[in-house]
Amino acid sequence: MSELWDQARAGDIRSLAKAITAVEAASGLGILAAAYPDAGSAHIIGVTGAPGAGKSTLVDRLITVARAADKRVAVIAVDPSSPFTGGAILGDRVRMQDHIDDPDVYIRSLANRGHLGGISAATPKAAALVAAAGFDPVIIETVGVGQAEVGITERADTTIVVVNPGWGDSVQASKAGLLEIGDVFVVNKADRPGVDETVRDLRQMLELGRALQWTPPIVTAVATEGSGVDEVWAAIEAHKLHLHDSGRIDERRAVRAAAELHDAVEVSVRRSVESRLAVESVLDEVVSRRLDPWTAASRLVDLDG
Amino acid sequence: MSELWDQARAGDIRSLAKAITAVEAASGLGILAAAYPDAGSAHIIGVTGAPGAGKSTLVDRLITVARAADKRVAVIAVDPSSPFTGGAILGDRVRMQDHIDDPDVYIRSLANRGHLGGISAATPKAAALVAAAGFDPVIIETVGVGQAEVGITERADTTIVVVNPGWGDSVQASKAGLLEIGDVFVVNKADRPGVDETVRDLRQMLELGRALQWTPPIVTAVATEGSGVDEVWAAIEAHKLHLHDSGRIDERRAVRAAAELHDAVEVSVRRSVESRLAVESVLDEVVSRRLDPWTAASRLVDLDG
Numbered sequence: 001m002s003e004l005w006d007q008a009r010a011g012d013i014r015s016l017a018k019a020i021t022a023v024e025a026a027s028g029l030g031i032l033a034a035a036y037p038d039a040g041s042a043h044i045i046g047v048t049g050a051p052g053a054g055k056s057t058l059v060d061r062l063i064t065v066a067r068a069a070d071k072r073v074a075v076i077a078v079d080p081s082s083p084f085t086g087g088a089i090l091g092d093r094v095r096m097q098d099h100i101d102d103p104d105v106y107i108r109s110l111a112n113r114g115h116l117g118g119i120s121a122a123t124p125k126a127a128a129l130v131a132a133a134g135f136d137p138v139i140i141e142t143v144g145v146g147q148a149e150v151g152i153t154e155r156a157d158t159t160i161v162v163v164n165p166g167w168g169d170s171v172q173a174s175k176a177g178l179l180e181i182g183d184v185f186v187v188n189k190a191d192r193p194g195v196d197e198t199v200r201d202l203r204q205m206l207e208l209g210r211a212l213q214w215t216p217p218i219v220t221a222v223a224t225e226g227s228g229v230d231e232v233w234a235a236i237e238a239h240k241l242h243l244h245d246s247g248r249i250d251e252r253r254a255v256r257a258a259a260e261l262h263d264a265v266e267v268s269v270r271r272s273v274e275s276r277l278a279v280e281s282v283l284d285e286v287v288s289r290r291l292d293p294w295t296a297a298s299r300l301v302d303l304d305g
Numbered sequence: 306m307s308e309l310w311d312q313a314r315a316g317d318i319r320s321l322a323k324a325i326t327a328v329e330a331a332s333g334l335g336i337l338a339a340a341y342p343d344a345g346s347a348h349i350i351g352v353t354g355a356p357g358a359g360k361s362t363l364v365d366r367l368i369t370v371a372r373a374a375d376k377r378v379a380v381i382a383v384d385p386s387s388p389f390t391g392g393a394i395l396g397d398r399v400r401m402q403d404h405i406d407d408p409d410v411y412i413r414s415l416a417n418r419g420h421l422g423g424i425s426a427a428t429p430k431a432a433a434l435v436a437a438a439g440f441d442p443v444i445i446e447t448v449g450v451g452q453a454e455v456g457i458t459e460r461a462d463t464t465i466v467v468v469n470p471g472w473g474d475s476v477q478a479s480k481a482g483l484l485e486i487g488d489v490f491v492v493n494k495a496d497r498p499g500v501d502e503t504v505r506d507l508r509q510m511l512e513l514g515r516a517l518q519w520t521p522p523i524v525t526a527v528a529t530e531g532s533g534v535d536e537v538w539a540a541i542e543a544h545k546l547h548l549h550d551s552g553r554i555d556e557r558r559a560v561r562a563a564a565e566l567h568d569a570v571e572v573s574v575r576r577s578v579e580s581r582l583a584v585e586s587v588l589d590e591v592v593s594r595r596l597d598p599w600t601a602a603s604r605l606v607d608l609d610g
Contacts, residue, residue: 033597033599033600036594036596128597258592261582261587261591261602264602265601265602266574266575268606272606277570286563286566287558291341292340293341293568294337294430295338296566296569297570300570301570301573301574301577
């Protein structure tokens with residue numbers, strides 16, 4: 001395990017992939033312990049928005065811009081497990097072909113098992129590994145299922161919210177709680193009608209919503225044609241600079257560490273409880289009313305443990 | 306504690322109220338353990354639907370009908386903690402006045418702390434206590450916040466969905482997932498236009514949606530005037546008979562016990578996680594990257610415990 005991680009850190013992509021598989025399967029605790037101290041410096045970019053907003057295409061274009069700036073880029077894409085959005089999986093695979101010969105681009109899809117609001121439970125682990133392996137920035141691309149996306153803000157340094165032009169899209173973003181979490185807004189597919197109205201709506205809602213040190217820029221783009229992508233990248237860089245200049249980066253990262261610890265503890269406790277429930281015949285006792293659920297729960301979850 | 310419960314079971318309403326307060330505050334585990342074996346026979350009626358649909362008025366009328374049938378009725382009403390629907394709290398208090406001198410009616414409001422989808426975490430505990438104290442039926446009236454209401458179906462033997470006439474209300478019910486959970490549908494405020502269309506819409510959607518042993522009746526009512534309420538009561542009784550004749554009541558109650566155990570474990574897990582995180586200085590170590598979150602979690606949660 002330790003050897004695997006040494007090779008990954010030395011730049012061997014195949015070892016990195018194996019290491020991520022190991023931590024995804026919850027067997028690579030030693031790797032995580034070895035990687036975590038080095039995982040703190042990469043800039044983490046979260047990309048969220050409704051399905052079909054064009055997140056994958058935008059991310060693809062951002063990789064190209066980042067490579068032109070001589071960055072080593074990693075993308076953690078959360079694959080939807082739902083057949084409804086199955087097309088995105090194919091899209092990811094096609095997309096990966098574009099960069100397959102570039103050792104400074106690493107793209108990894110993780111299965112979304114519905115944890116952590118649209119983000120796989122393995123996402124922070126994979127992000128830590130690619131960051132510790134020297135990739136910077138790390139882009140986390142979420143499934144895009146509305147309210148569930150809000151969790152991304154705790155995982156990322158800079159959160160990009162992608163919307164499309166047209167009446168109602170900005171309102172939908174507002175309803176889904178995306179206005180509160182965006183550091184940069186991208187109105188993608190800006191060759192469609194309604195761009196000005198959507199930008200104006202977003203601006204008004206953002207002004208109403210908050211008094212901030214950072215005013216989220218609203219960038220229009222047509223990611224399929226590559227237009228506006230340089231501006232998105234510039235906005236990300238400006239936000240990164242703001243975080244470091246203001247010292248807020250430390251705050252964000254402390255919040256992220258706390259969230260990761262909380263989630264990790266929650267997963268561990270749940271696993272512990274599930275194994276206890278499986279072993280013991282508690283459910284039978286509760287169904288037959290020989291034991292009440294609350295006493296059963298207090299026995300299963302040892303509060304002094 | 307045990308004495309308090311003995312008095313509650315013997316019919317002392319004041320002791321019952323104190324016992325519910327104790328279990329609501331999570332200090333009455335002994336009471337729950339004593340009450341739970343006797344809590345299995347009462348018929349649990351869940352009443353759900355959008356805010357303003359007339360749930361409280363309908364429940365008030367159902368109490369009167371049930372009293373005429375010589376039933377001892379308990380109502381567990383989940384009080385919204387949101388100021389948005391604060392009017393309902395006042396309504397509950399006014400309503401309680403109607404039955405204040407009747408020892409065979411017990412109405413209890415519980416604060417909704419946002420757990421369990423519109424149902425207070427204390428709801429199943431309070432329901433168990435009133436059932437064990439000899440009240441039957443027990444009516445659980447939910448806050449009515451759309452999708453969140455779906456949880457009621459696991460708490461109730463018979464779920465009543467209240468809608469109003471008018472274009473879109475049945476569609477809203479459908480979107481909120483209420484069509485799947487209703488055992489009885491009540492089109493309340495049936496003195497308003499659009500009743501026939503709403504009934505027709507509901508019937509069509511119900512026919513499309515499922516092939517069932519039980520076809521949910523659709524009852525029209527004007528609860529404020531008391532019209533249709535006898536029919537609602539008859540529909541409840543018919544559904545109860547169906548559950549018992551078909552043996553499905555045992556299934557429903559096994560599902561309910563499992564859901565209650567699951568929720569109780571979840572609450573205990575959360576409390577356990579919080580207390581573990583509070584005691585140890587693990588968070589500092591994680592924030593400073595001296596320790597990774599996953600190793601920290603595995604240490605905090607003894608998987609062999």
